[in-house]
Amino acid sequence: YKSTDGGRTWTHMGLAETHHIGRIVVHPLDTDIVYVAAVGRLWGPNPERGVFRTMDGGRTWEHVLAIDEHTGAIDLAMDPLNPKTLYAAAYARQRTGWGFNGGNEAGGIFKTVDGGRTWTELTNGLPDGATGRIGLDIYRSDPNVVYAIVEAEEDGGVYRSEDKGGSWTRMSPLNPRPMYFSQIRVDPNDDDRIYVGGVQLHISDDGGRTFRDDGAPGVHLDHHAFWIDPSNSRHLIDGNDGGIWVSRDKAATWEHLNNYPIGQFYHVAVDMQEPYHIFGGMQDNATWGGPSAVRDRQGIANEHWYQMLACDGMFVAVDPSDDETMYT
Structure with missing residues (x-):
């Protein structure tokens, strides 16, 4: 869906058969260019999953990263200095009548340097075998630094790259309930300051080597969405199962914006x-x-x-x- 009046009205822009959207990224210099991470149908295979791109504001779409009918994309991150460079997290999930299957060997992290025309899978230093849900973020002050939180059969956790994804180092095994969260954010002014969503809000001040879980005192549990103000990294917004919370002192204290009718x-x-x-x-x-x-x-x-x-x-x-x- 797309709104051109600040959210008052919305227009359906297609991709209906993708069913679930993991992330939408808009080109900062040409807002007609939009990338969509499509997870795909929950209850069975379908081809409409992966990464889609529009060059005309959503009127038409091109399937730029198609892996297979079981594997979609759950996250996207765009290089803040070069919008043609993007990272995509490929993820397979399927619900059954008796359970939930997440992950396969086709999943992983993919990168494009030409705006989505071609993609390369990144593997150096990342877990071998099947991977599940993956979250991504890029250090705004130096896009050479990329973070990923990876669900894997073995060696899952927080990974850091200092060469734009060419190689990765496992910083920590932390990955709380990955199929449910898998959200990682890096302070735009301090690449050692990392936030990871989970039942608690986990914070690292040493590049992911160690984490503490007291990042949201007095805040509702289950942290699913997190935003850091690019112009003032003390200003944070946290989306959790209790609604929307705001901090203006780098997560020392939080204010609950309890005026949204969003309870389920x-x-x-x-x-x-x-x-x-x-x-x-x-x-x-x-x-x-x-x-x-x-x-x-x-x-x-x-x-x-x-x-x-x-x-x-x-x-x-x-x-x-x-x-x-x-x-x-």
Whole structure:
């Protein structure tokens, strides 16, 4: 989808059969050039996966990196000084009725230096055999330095290259729940300062050799998205299962932007009171209850809602003969 009015309206731009998009990268000098990392269908093979490129703002698309019908692309990183150089993380995943399969020997890191016309797989120093989900980032002040967080059968973890991907060094085995996270970001002004998303937010100050997991004190768990202001690397935005959080002091403290209606409810129920109460089970944000009406002239406010239990709320039910008995 594409918006030309700041997100107020959106137009579908195609690639419907890709089903899942891992990353979108826009050329900084020509915004008609866009690259898309397409994961592909979840429940079976299809050819519409890999890396796609448009040269006309999304009107037409070219399949520039096609590996096979099982292997798509989950991440892209563009060289900040040379937009024709990109790195792509190839990844195979398939859901079945009884489980989830992630990774194969066709996965890995691919690089183009001609805007996507040709690609080379990078292997020197990276894990042999099957790889799973991979996250990528490039050091903005010196694009020779590239980081990858690699899921692999053996020797997975955080990798660093100092020659634009020509060779890699395994810095750390850290890779928390890779199929779920696999997000790595490098401070644009300090190539030793690394952030890795996981249940906790992991931070390294020595180029990935060691990490601490206290990077988000008081912040909700499960860190899936992370942005560093390129003009002020003390300014950070973290997207997690609790919403959006902002730091302006390099992750020392965080502010919750709790004004976005983005919570996910699995199920809603009501009791038999008059006025009745509403209950909902949320994804990783507990079960909540509140009144359908109040006497307050200002209407229903945050303080009228109350939390029951924690973690995933999921389904909720109230005993129709006893409003005090609830199941969740």
